[in-house]
Amino acid sequence: MISVGLDLVFWVLSIIAFGMSAWALFHATRTPARAFAVTGKQTKKLWLIILGLAALFSFASAVGYFGIGLGQLNIFAIASVVAAGIYLADVKPAVSEIGKGGNQGPYGPW
Known part of the structure; x- marks a missing residue:
């Protein structure tokens, strides 16, 4: 019973x-490729490769390709979460600010 819940x-x-x-x-x-270069992050091409592999491996983990049953977390699924987490926490906020012109004052937009 506990095994089913854990699965x-x-x-x-x-x-x-x-x-x-x-x-x-x-x-x-x-995101435009220029935004990655302006912020000093890795290139867009490299991030697309990393995140594409992360999506592939996490999908394979979700459908049970690597394990006996569905939802077997493995090193690839954990690496996928780490890669996506780094992108979402560090790269996404930096590249999202590029190209947002407008009226910016010292305390934010007016």
């Missing part, structure tokens, strides 16, 4: 990991 928890975590990786990949594809 369900790991499956939900795998689905969340895939969603996080897919969201990061979607944002990276919509």
